[in-house]
Amino acid sequence: MKAGSFEWHPARSADEAVALLAQYAPQDGRVIAGGQSLVPSMALRLAFPSHLIDINGVDEFAKVRVEGGELVIGACVRHAAFHVTVEPGPLGRLLVQVVHDIAHYPIRQRGTFCGSLANADPASEWCLVAAVLGAKMVARSARGTRVIPAADWFQGIMTTALAEDELLAEVRLPLLPAGTRAGFYEFSRRAGDYALAMALVSWRDDGDAMRDVRIGAGAVEAQPRRIAEAEALLEGHPFTPAAIEAAAAAASAAVDPLEDVHTSAEYRRDLVGTAVRRAFAQAGS
Amino acid sequence: MTQKMAITLDVNGTGHEIRVEPRKTLCDALRADCGLTGTNVGCEHGVCGACTVLMDGVPVRSCLMFAVQAQGKALRTVEGLSTGGKLHALQQAFTDNHALQCGFCTSGFLMLAAGTLEQQPDIDDESLREVLSSNLCRCTGYQNILRAVRQVRDAGKAGAR
Numbered sequence: 350m351k352a353g354s355f356e357w358h359p360a361r362s363a364d365e366a367v368a369l370l371a372q373y374a375p376q377d378g379r380v381i382a383g384g385q386s387l388v389p390s391m392a393l394r395l396a397f398p399s400h401l402i403d404i405n406g407v408d409e410f411a412k413v414r415v416e417g418g419e420l421v422i423g424a425c426v427r428h429a430a431f432h433v434t435v436e437p438g439p440l441g442r443l444l445v446q447v448v449h450d451i452a453h454y455p456i457r458q459r460g461t462f463c464g465s466l467a468n469a470d471p472a473s474e475w476c477l478v479a480a481v482l483g484a485k486m487v488a489r490s491a492r493g494t495r496v497i498p499a500a501d502w503f504q505g506i507m508t509t510a511l512a513e514d515e516l517l518a519e520v521r522l523p524l525l526p527a528g529t530r531a532g533f534y535e536f537s538r539r540a541g542d543y544a545l546a547m548a549l550v551s552w553r554d555d556g557d558a559m560r561d562v563r564i565g566a567g568a569v570e571a572q573p574r575r576i577a578e579a580e581a582l583l584e585g586h587p588f589t590p591a592a593i594e595a596a597a598a599a600a601s602a603a604v605d606p607l608e609d610v611h612t613s614a615e616y617r618r619d620l621v622g623t624a625v626r627r628a629f630a631q632a633g634s
Numbered sequence: 635m636t637q638k639m640a641i642t643l644d645v646n647g648t649g650h651e652i653r654v655e656p657r658k659t660l661c662d663a664l665r666a667d668c669g670l671t672g673t674n675v676g677c678e679h680g681v682c683g684a685c686t687v688l689m690d691g692v693p694v695r696s697c698l699m700f701a702v703q704a705q706g707k708a709l710r711t712v713e714g715l716s717t718g719g720k721l722h723a724l725q726q727a728f729t730d731n732h733a734l735q736c737g738f739c740t741s742g743f744l745m746l747a748a749g750t751l752e753q754q755p756d757i758d759d760e761s762l763r764e765v766l767s768s769n770l771c772r773c774t775g776y777q778n779i780l781r782a783v784r785q786v787r788d789a790g791k792a793g794a795r
Binding site for chain 1: 636639655656657659662678679680683686692693694695697698699700702703746750764765767768769
């Protein structure tokens with residue numbers, strides 16, 4: 350199918366983009382970056398914005414940089430930027446591991462990191478990364494700039510704290526300290542499909558004990574989240590197969606899984622345990 | 635209906651001055667306005683990859699972009715692969731390896747493979763499988779497509795035009 354009619358407004362700067370958004374958001378205007386979710390939604394007539402504010406020409410949005418212990422990812426940084434390490438530490442390596450599970454190669458050339466966060470699909474890999482690592486979302490509008498922590502960002506299926514006149518200008522991910530181990534695993538029935546479940550884990554080995562343990566699940570509930578019950582079983586304890594098994598079981602028990610025609614809640618719950626176990630097995634140093 | 639916009643698309647090194655509504659996808663503009671019907675349109679929502687073209691050297695889904703967004707970009711379509719009546723190495727390898735039957739997906743696969751080999755001439759087998767999983771083929775079962783692309787990679791002919 351073909352998209353409905355809209356007026357196209359290419360922006361050349363962030364200031365121009367937020368000014369256009371302030372003008373057109375009340376008239377059903379939306380921001381387009383990579384468009385790899387928005388354009389199919391328009392083709393299927395699930396979305397029919399009257400105005401598109403195109404930020405692909407905003408150079409300042411195309412940059413990824415390290416600043417003050419954070420990786421700062423601009424609004425138009427493509428998924429493909431993470432095919433190589435964007436920073437030399439454990440975070441850069443984790444992002445390389447995660448990016449290969451996002452859609453397909455041509456989609457990754459166009460789709461953006463921030464677009465995934467703004468779209469907030471429950472099965473988004475970057476949303477799980479943001480939730481588990483505690484990303485900060487920087488929202489800009491003609492009214493000013495505000496920083497929204499991951500804990501407040503996700504508000505249900507494809508719903509975020511972003512106001513209609515705000516655009517997600519950048520996402521800030523905290524760098525992982527040297528020595529952090531992190532792993533990711535997702536399951537889907539065909540390459541490139543939406544995941545049925547995914548898990549992201551990270552921790553530091555402090556002598557015999559695991560520290561700063563983070564365990565999160567995505568594509569399972571309405572939004573990705575950390576699972577405190579599973580983390581508590583490992584924090585301060587040695588890394589053993591039995592401990593990992595117990596944490597995987599706790600994660601599985603703690604989730605309230607979504608159901609769809611292909612996947613029952615019971616199956617998805619079981620997958621969470623498997624995904625957590627495999628994420629630990631995949632963890633690099 | 636919104637006003638048509640006058641734009642220029644640079645396709646295979648030739649400028650095409652066309653007038654399109656903003657809602658017209660790049661693949662529809664290539665076919666209907668530039669007259670380049672080698673690019674096929676399959677699912678129109680980014681799943682099948684039949685419409686894959688190169689934009690500034692990388693493969694993209696031309697159904698997931700609007701034509702107005704492609705101004706100032708160097709586009710390449712399947713029509714740009716052969717030179718002087720001589721098939722591109724990938725086209726020849728697809729023929730030699732029976733990597734197509736009905737041919738509907740072929741232009742998309744050729745552009746996906748051409749862009750990938752130009753970016754990563756030494757791509758390993760596992761990564762190549764991952765890249766080629768991007769597009770759908772309902773005839774070949776994929777093995778012959780993989781074989782054809784591997785053959786060109788191994789011969790180091792990706793840049794040969």
